[in-house]
């Protein structure tokens with residue numbers, strides 16, 4: 001293979017890789033830890049908080065670590081979104097977590113405002129403290 005052909009191949013592979021990276025950039029990935037101490041955590045944030053645009057598509061990559069207990073189906077934490085003002089559930093945002101890392105492709109609520117993420121599995125005696133602020137911006 002000549003150097004020129006080889007360069008062409010390298011360039012083609014590079015270009016395809018770049019195009020792929022551009023395409024996947026369109027969906028924002030939000031990494032969350034649902035930890036064994038019954039707390040949500042986001043790397044680099046002292047108080048974890050998620051902020052999205054109304055209707056934005058996001059990929060939640062959630063790693064769950066088992067706390068003291070789990071529910072009958074083996075889920076170790078939950079991840080449910082409620083509207084802050086009346087604590088009503090947001091449709092489709094009612095996730096259950098297994099041990100390990102899992103991904104969920106989600107669409108943010110259309111209504112801007114304050115929301116709260118709550119754990120729906122009684123994961124330990126500290127389960128009530130497992131929540132996180134979630135803001136939808138216009």
Ligand SMILES: [Cu+2]
Pocket residue numbers: 038039067076077078119120121122123124127130
């Ligand atoms: Cu929990």
